Amino acid sequence: MKPRPLARGVTYAFLVAAALLMIAPFLWSISTSLKQPGDVFAYPPTLLPDPVTFQNYIDVFTKLTFGRYFLNSVIVTGSVVLLNVLFGTAAAYAFAKLRFPGRNAIFFLLLLTLMVPFQVNLIPLYKIMVELHKAIPAIGADTYFGIVAPGAIQVFGIFLMRQFLRAIPDEILESARMDGASELRILRSIVFPIALPGMATLAIFTFLGAWNDFLWPLIVTNSDEMRTMPVGLALLARKNASNWGDTMAGTVLTAAPLIVMFLILQRRFIEGLTAGSVKDVG
Amino acid sequence: MTWRRRFRGASAGYLLIAPALAATVLFLVIPMVISAYWSLTHYNGIKPPEFVGLQNYLDVLGNARFQKAFENTIAFVILGMGIGPALGLGSALLLDRALRLRGLFRSAFFLPTMTSLVVVATIWKFLYSDAGIINAVLGLFGLPGVNWLSDTTTALPAVVVTSIWQGFGFETVVFLAALQSIPRNYYEAASIDGAGRWAKFRWVTLPGLRPTILFVYVIGIIGSFQTYDQIFVMTNGGPIQATRTIVFDLVDRFNRLDLGGASAVAYILVVFLAVLSYVQLRIGEERD
């Protein structure tokens, strides 16, 4: 059924309007980050700054150690993604395809943890980190381990991968087992390759969550060297709430890595997202 | 299955879930259990806890500020989940018909979803400021500016808008994929039976979308109930409790060293969410 020209025109009009609504705040944020303080609230408002100034970005890098925050974010996020994809998929495979006593009960227990807001675990978890740090200084509070550990293997990821993996035909696995392959071998050579789109999706979601995580890194890090970008941004935003130029520069810097990555990888991203979440082959 | 294969599956199964289970138990389950215990005590973290049974729960449920937080959160959820998925579905339907530039639109829609809630809230706080761009645009049309975040009637809707804005792309993409996975021959069969556009939507599209709609709602409602980050950045629960949410109440109790009360709030929320999700899924199932 081909849409009629008028309907098409209206359709595109709506879509363009929606797209503009989505993008406009970002454009305004970038524009503000390049404005001088006096121009930020100038009336009537102008989109293009005149004059353009990079002072806000310079401020952000000199007032805060944004370079170090960036490095920390990269290390933390990379670790979280890697751990989640590997161990999450492995666990998901076990829940999806292997049978062992207590399997369903354990899975339900894991699902239950999704319902509890993180804030309530904050203090006991922090206490645990502190004790770990006392016992073994290399781990625990104020270390990369401390920031990474609670998010290292997330139940949401296991849930997601389980849905993907259920689609794998049992016959393939059976024949591999008949050939004498161990479960680990099956996981590595059969499951991982098939699950790659799902793992890509998981990687992206986990990356998003880990990069943008704010509350836990704030609490578990004490020293400035360990802070991640969102924590750095929040410190900047709260301090300089009346210096919107600096604040917007901070938001641009914090959001940019994700957006750039998204724009480069978007096809893989969206395919991975849609391939697993809706189709139910199982 | 032979005993041998079952046994092999078992030990491999345990081995494979061991890291996940260990991490979850140590970093999620144990803290959850500790907080559950605290919810039954008066505890400020400094002096030893004092067991009081269900007193915290009674205090919390009877507390006017908590009740207001609960009301606000319900309002949040109804507004956000009432409007958001509908907009997402609408734009997915439109995108489905758009043949050109679909990828471009999808990317544009998805940008807000990529940004952290702190960033989203900061940008919108700036947009909403008294001399900000929204009021400036209103001024260009001769309309008076509004104190979006400091007026008790507009504050909550203003924050809901940012949530809807952020979730729009995610919902669009998910619905779009669902739409595209409905087999075309269903539509053709419906055409042959003489169904018009609206009938097709009702009898082919909607049923095909049901699992996705359910997914979006279950996840969305659980998430909406836990709204906190935007409130923290934009309004701090104000003005006059207008945007105070359940999790905000929880954190507030923490800051006053009322660990028992905070934990009680958390577990009230857990029970409520569990029941709600169960009801949702039962409704979804009955229609089958």
Next chain:
Amino acid sequence: MIRARRLAAIAAAMAILVGACGGAATTAPSPAPSAPPATDQASAAPSEAASASPAPSIDTTPVTITVWDYYGESTPVKPALAGFQKEYPWITVDYQALDWDSMNQKFTVGVSSGEAPDVATLDMTWIPTLAANGALEDLTAMSGGQLNGKPIADQYTKGALDAMTFGGTFVTMLFDFDTYALYYRADLLEKKGIAVPTTWDELRAAAKKLAESSKGSGKPDRYLYAIRPNTFHFSQFLFEDGGTILNADNSKAAFNSDAGVAAVDIQKAILDDGSGLYWPDANNDLTPAITSGQVAMFSDGPYYMGLLKTGVPAQAGKWKIALNPSVKQPGSYLGGTGLGIPVQAKHKDAAWLFIQYMLRPEQQVGVFTYAGAAPATTAALESPELTKADPYFGGQSPFKVFLDTMATSSHFPYVGAWSEIDTFITESLQSALLGKATAKAALDDAASQTDAALAK
């Protein structure tokens, strides 16, 4: 559809599991009965700590202390570290910079999880909750009443000493103080022939004459007086009319008295006249409104001097400071920053040495030169650095005004429920000033909530 059924099965099982789990949550060992709360008797303030005992000999084993600082980039603490290190070479300082907002959260998490710094900068409005929960070390015991070799009582004003005391003992050392005075655009007052207001009626009249519309006619939008709905500003007016926040033994609210109602009414009147600008805390600081000329008078503390200098350099020389207009007596809230030692600190003696160092006149003067704030010790306040003429304020010596305000200021009540009461009062102010309730009704409502909180 298959997927829905699966989800339903999962959720159903979850619901059963939740039901089973919901009741039996006590798997931790049975708790010890709670220790009695920190004594809250109204014993005499330890202002006569004239102990002649010599200072104990200092332990010089190498130690590292953790210091948390919320001053931000203009901190007076960081520049002092080098000097401290030189004088106490065996003490290494692990210095951590936070901001004011996160400090509250982090410090709370820290003390409640047992992992606290050795020294922290604490806003004086946090002290009641912390002290009532027994989180702060008893500094009277630690110090023997001496600070840098002299009695503590001799180094602070009475108001400051009072503010540092909880339950009869010092729980913090005041580092910078915050009291409010009137900031006004002297150039505009002079141009319009308005005398500096000293009473509320004069303030209202002055605000009316100052306010004007930038468009020539219509609602005034320029040169307004900032009306801030928070407890700091409310207590200013309340105290000036002879009112108090709580009654004498801190058991009931007293702010809904006639003085309280008057305090709200005068602000509402200025707003209704069109000469006030309603500026809630969520808008953060006033500098944008000052820069644009929207605000020409406001009340606030010493740190605004620094804010004006950095944020509104164009208006240098145009501002002056005066005692806030009052009705019965001058009055202001007393707050600021205190240095405190959590009870869980690991190196308290070294921490106390650090605090003493920061309270020496040289470091105290740094509070002004770096942060633009007001040092708390009287020695620093009398130093030439702080009493010289300030060109930004038209050659005036603003600290002289603030010293006067300090003499007549009082701190908020030190009760454990203070942060809740603060919120009740703030909300009632917002309600009344936005016209949603009469002052009396709003304050009465806050008062009954306060009484309930105090009764717990």
